[in-house]
Amino acid sequence: MHVLVTGGCGYIGSALVPILRDDDRVDRITILDNLSMSSPRNLMGSGLGSDDRLRFRRGDITEYGDVESAMRGCDTVIHLAAITGADSTHDRREETFTVNYDATRNILRAAGKLDVSNVVFASSCNIYGRAASRDIDETVDPDPLNPYAESKHEAETLLANAIEEYGIDGTALRMSTNYGYSPGMRFNLVVNHFVFRAITDRPLTVYGDGSNWRPFIHVRDAARAYAQAALEPGNWPEQVYNVGANDSNYRVEEIAEAVRDELDRDLDITYLEDEHPGPSYHVNFDRVAETGFEPEHDLHEGIAGLAERFQNGTGGEHR
Numbered sequence: 001m002h003v004l005v006t007g008g009c010g011y012i013g014s015a016l017v018p019i020l021r022d023d024d025r026v027d028r029i030t031i032l033d034n035l036s037m038s039s040p041r042n043l044m045g046s047g048l049g050s051d052d053r054l055r056f057r058r059g060d061i062t063e064y065g066d067v068e069s070a071m072r073g074c075d076t077v078i079h080l081a082a083i084t085g086a087d088s089t090h091d092r093r094e095e096t097f098t099v100n101y102d103a104t105r106n107i108l109r110a111a112g113k114l115d116v117s118n119v120v121f122a123s124s125c126n127i128y129g130r131a132a133s134r135d136i137d138e139t140v141d142p143d144p145l146n147p148y149a150e151s152k153h154e155a156e157t158l159l160a161n162a163i164e165e166y167g168i169d170g171t172a173l174r175m176s177t178n179y180g181y182s183p184g185m186r187f188n189l190v191v192n193h194f195v196f197r198a199i200t201d202r203p204l205t206v207y208g209d210g211s212n213w214r215p216f217i218h219v220r221d222a223a224r225a226y227a228q229a230a231l232e233p234g235n236w237p238e239q240v241y242n243v244g245a246n247d248s249n250y251r252v253e254e255i256a257e258a259v260r261d262e263l264d265r266d267l268d269i270t271y272l273e274d275e276h277p278g279p280s281y282h283v284n285f286d287r288v289a290e291t292g293f294e295p296e297h298d299l300h301e302g303i304a305g306l307a308e309r310f311q312n313g314t315g316g317e318h319r
Contacts, residue, residue, distance in 0.1 A: 001028075001075045002027065002028040002075050003026055003078060003230060003231075005032070005077075006061055006077070006081035007032075007079075007081030008029075008031030009038035009042045010033070010038045010184045011182050011184045012184075015222075015223040016226055016227060017031065017054070019224060020227055028053050028054075029053060030074060031043070031057065032066070033058065033081065034058065034061075035058060041183070042182075057069070061104075061107065062099060062102065067107055068114070071107075071110045071111065075117050076120070076231070078227075078230050079107050080122045082122060082152075083095060083096045084148065084186075086146045086148040087146065088188075089146055089147040090147065093147040096151050097150075097151050099151075101151045101154055101155050108158055108159065111168060117168060117169060118233045120226055121155065121156070122173060123155070123173060123175065126281075127150075127156075128143065128279065128281035128283070129143030129279050130278075130280045131280065131281045131282070136282060137286065149279070156239075169233040171236050171241060172239060172240050172241070173229060174241065175243050175244075176217035176222075176243060178216075178217060179219065180218040180219045180305065181219070181306055182223075190214070190252065191216065191255060191259070191299070191303065191306070192306065194255060194256055195303055195307055198260065199263070204268070204270070205271075205272060207274035208271070208273070208278065211251055211280070212252050212279070213250070214280075214281065215248055216249075216299055217248065218295065220296075220297060221295040221297055222243065224293070225243045225288070228292075228293055235291045238287060242284065243285070243293070244283060244285050244288070248299065249282045249283060250299070256269045258300060262307075263303065263304075
């Protein structure tokens with residue numbers, strides 16, 4: 001199988017590529033990335049340059065020609081490339097839609113033209129907005145509160161139309177909030193940000209009252225989910241999956257407390273009023289469990305592993 005990974009040098013992509021490389025079902029991986037928010041160093045140790053199965057293409061998903069050129073000969077596409085950081089997109093709406101929506105149309109158009117059999121699209125549980133109910137499943141209507149979530153929700157419609165028009169397999173993975181170490185680290189994710197502040201003895205700042213619910217998933221588990229959906233499409237027949245675990249929904253204040261307690265530091269937790277209170281969603285993951293997918297990492301392990309990685313360059317979670 002030949003797999004194309006867009007955004008393969010990013011936070012999830014740099015954890016995903018080694019998983020695909022080590023899978024006997026994959027005989028070629030093409031990585032498409034414009035390197036605007038990542039670096040080639042994130043693939044160091046992946047075998048790039050020494051493993052003939054890995055090919056890097058520098059290109060932009062907003063340019064259709066770059067997409068079609070990279071996709072030629074591919075069987076499956078894992079489309080990760082996107083503008084991320086939901087809160088930051090309030091001030092960059094046009095750019096967010098250009099990358100997250102218009103470029104997804106390029107991906108799907110090329111997939112239809114080139115007879116790609118399967119497209120796995122990176123969506124987000126962020127699209128649920130501020131939901132009053134608990135245990136939100138895939139039948140709940142999304143209520144996106146920021147351009148990031150809006151663009152992801154509308155791109156899901158593009159995927160549904162492409163499945164019908166081109167007859168391809170496709171699924172959107174509404175991913176929980178990621179945390180944990182990967183070569184393409186992101187520090188604007190709440191767990192990663194809190195751990196970094198904690199080890200530098202700074203207060204943990206919670207915006208709002210900390211009551212917002214979020215589901216969390218380790219980046220390596222997120223990468224495993226993308227790999228499984230790409231390589232085993234028959235086990236992922238639904239067009240949409242929430243990805244995470246039912247016992248991994250936490251209030252943001254609980255995340256701050258977990259970081260403080262796990263690292264055993266006397267840290268202040270401060271609360272600041274927030275102009276944008278942000279989404280709050282407590283999610284149900286029964287559907288994804290039916291695929292056989294199950295996260296392997298828990299929050300406390302991830303916090304400890306991140307701290308160890310920051311301090312000593314090692315940590316169980318990166319293996």
